Amino acid sequence: MVMSFWVNGCKFCMRYYQQTLKPVFEQLKDDPDILFVSVNADNSLDNWEKGLSSGRYVHPDMINLHETPGTGLLDYYKIASFPQKLFVDADNRLLLITRQQYKPEKLIELIRQMKNETAEELSTLTP
Numbered sequence: 001m002v003m004s005f006w007v008n009g010c011k012f013c014m015r016y017y018q019q020t021l022k023p024v025f026e027q028l029k030d031d032p033d034i035l036f037v038s039v040n041a042d043n044s045l046d047n048w049e050k051g052l053s054s055g056r057y058v059h060p061d062m063i064n065l066h067e068t069p070g071t072g073l074l075d076y077y078k079i080a081s082f083p084q085k086l087f088v089d090a091d092n093r094l095l096l097i098t099r100q101q102y103k104p105e106k107l108i109e110l111i112r113q114m115k116n117e118t119a120e121e122l123s124t125l126t127p
Contacts, residue, residue, distance in 0.1 A: 001034070001035040001036075001037055001087065001088045001089075002024075002034065002035070002036050002037070002085065002087055002111060003037045003038075003039060003073070003077075003085065003086050003087070003088060004016075004017070004021055004036070004037070004038050004039070004058075004062075004083065004084075004085050005039045005040075005041060005073075005074070005079045005082055005083060005084040005085070005086075006038065006039070006040055006041070006051070006057050006058070006082050006083050007040065007041050007042055007082050008040070008042050008047040008048065008050060008051035008057065009047075010082050010083065012082070012083055013057055013082050013083040014056045014057055016083040016085075016101060017056065017057050017058060017083075018056065019104075020101065020102060020103070020104050020107060021036075021059075021085075021107075022059060023104040024104050024107050024108055024111070025059050025061075025062065026059075027104075027108060028108065028111065029059075029061060033115055034111060034115065035063060036059070036062040036063065037062065037063045037065065038057070038058040038059075038062045038063065038064045038065065039065045039066070039067055039073050039074070039079075040052075040057075040058075040064070040065070040066045040067070041066075041067055041068075041069050041074055041079070041082065042066070043068070043069060045066060048066040052064055077094070077097065081099065083099070084097070084098075084099055085097075085098060085099075086098070087110075087111065087114050089114070095114050096110070096114065
């Protein structure tokens with residue numbers, strides 16, 4: 001799972017989505033083993049909805065969630081700066097959390113590498 005955390009009005013969040021996450025999503029969206037989850041951390045649901053409808057921060061086909069700051073996934077993963085991204089495997093193990101701004105090609109490579117390593121790791125556990 002690729003999780004992206006953002007807030008409305010954040011120019012870095014907007015740039016990350018438009019230049020990196022959107023092309024990555026477009027290329028990998030049909031892979032049944034990869035989920036893209038967008039988590040907004042605005043205080044207001046209205047701001048979240050405006051960000052969703054603008055198309056500048058997230059793709060409508062992603063799983064789009066809203067969390068109140070300091071609660072839920074934001075609290076669980078200790079997310080306090082934006083944009084933030086993390087990769088979680090099928091067992092909810094955190095594989096990577098980073099603010100690093102990768103080029104789309106590099107992010108795709110990392111996602112595929114983590115997916116393959118997780119699959120290989122899981123296959124060694126199967127009798």
